[in-house]
Amino acid sequence: MLLSTTLVCAIGLLGVFHLLAWIKFHASNYMKMCVIPGPPQKGILIGNMTYLQTTPEKIFLRLREATKNFYPIYKLNALHKCAANILNPEDCELIMSNSAHNQKGQIYDLLRNWLKDGLLTSFGAKWQTRRKILTPAFHFSILQQFVQIFNEEAEILVEDLKKDCSKSYISISSHITKFTLKTIAETAMGSKLKFETQKEIDYYQAVYDVGKILLYRLTHPWFIFHYVNFFSPWYLQEVKVTKTLHNFTREVIKHREENFKDIELPTEEHEVYKGKKRLAMLDLLLSAKHKEGIVENDGIQEEVDTFMFKGHDTTSAALCFALMLIASHSEVQESIVAEMREVLGDLSKKPSYNDLQNLKYLERCIKETLRLYPSVHFISRTLGQDLITTGGYTLPKESNAIIHIYDVHHNADIYPDPEKFDPDRFLPENVQKRHPYAYLPFSAGPRNCIGQRFAMLELKTAICAILANFTLQPIDTPETIILVVDIILRTKEPIKIKFVPRS
């Protein structure tokens, strides 16, 4: 009896010590960050939650307003956490170039039910091993093979658009999302989706539903925290949708693994590059599992889910914005088509990998699209050590830093007349004049986007296929769309464009 009472007391005391240490740690971080300016708060706990608890379009505007008022840095508080919001290239560099700050910020907890601990969300040794396994999947010889898939899927997209082009406009986002989802499914998992079977339709619906749930959590920031999320009205729906997503990818992996022997995996690393057969990213993971035992089934699933998410939503948003900008700037559209004629000879020719590399003007248009509308408009890190910003503020170890890529890209001192669509900003001589961290659509430093060259090729292929078949006329324009905060930058309503068949 005495022993058990002593044990309970000891555990209780330990708990109290832990709690005190935890309070001391957060209070000390809070005090250090107090001096950073920021929007008005309502007490320590509520902080800026009410400032951010409004509609997604108003949150978007409030963030821009905060940038205007507090540049180059401001703080936001929620519960016991304080985040520094970083707006200038110099501080971005301090954080992104230093691998001590490689750990993602708390906001990524939103994604953990779905993506678990995949390449996007993991850090440390696990992230390093996975990045090493997956990097060969983006070697140029593998990307060369993917161009065929991009062309096949772009052709299906064009056929889809042809069915609707007699209408006065097409709301493009569902067409484009299907294209990018199918493209990533085939390249990442070796799986050709048609969205005809019930399982595929359910998966497509689940990808859509999970986006809505994540947006709800993002705009009700207390639900970002796991222990609070249990009380979210969407929690059970999130569990159900996540199960559908996981069941689908688990089955695809199982099927691919059963046929694993037929896939002719490379035996040496250099054979990955020489392989004549199309290799899906999943094959590299299966190879790592079977040959080296360095990744388990759960690990493979984390990565497949991560690639399905990161590989479709980002490119879909970028393609929608690019098409809107091209439709709204007829002179740019003509110049892209003129370049296509020059490089391809005949507009109906499917571009090869080399053709795509030679479409330099189109590349500048895509870069400028991603400047104006960076699909990933913010990223966040947990700082691995104290950091002193260029303005002299100390950001303590373990505090969160949010890098607002959107605001860096819209800074008038870096990009004069920042709302103007001007692809020539990306002429080499103009790029040279800017700070290397002034353009961050794919992030930068060790945790940059592994799929950036993949994305550029996919976007170019789709735009070529569309412009070879249609002239685009504007319905929505940069002036009429309403941008909203989401994990990915989106418009409030799907973008509308008129597609006129090219004679």
Ligand code: HEM
């Ligand atoms: C226009 C298209 C794309 C944009 C704008 C984009 C942007 C980004 C950004 C900003 C990051 C850093 C995220 C962070 O630090 O939190 C990132 C990471 C990542 N991206 Fe992309 N991405 C695009 C396309 C793709 C594609 C097509 C794939 C896959 C095929 C992909 C896979 C990933 C992965 C796996 C990561 C995590 C990398 C790591 O932490 O090691 N992305 N992307």
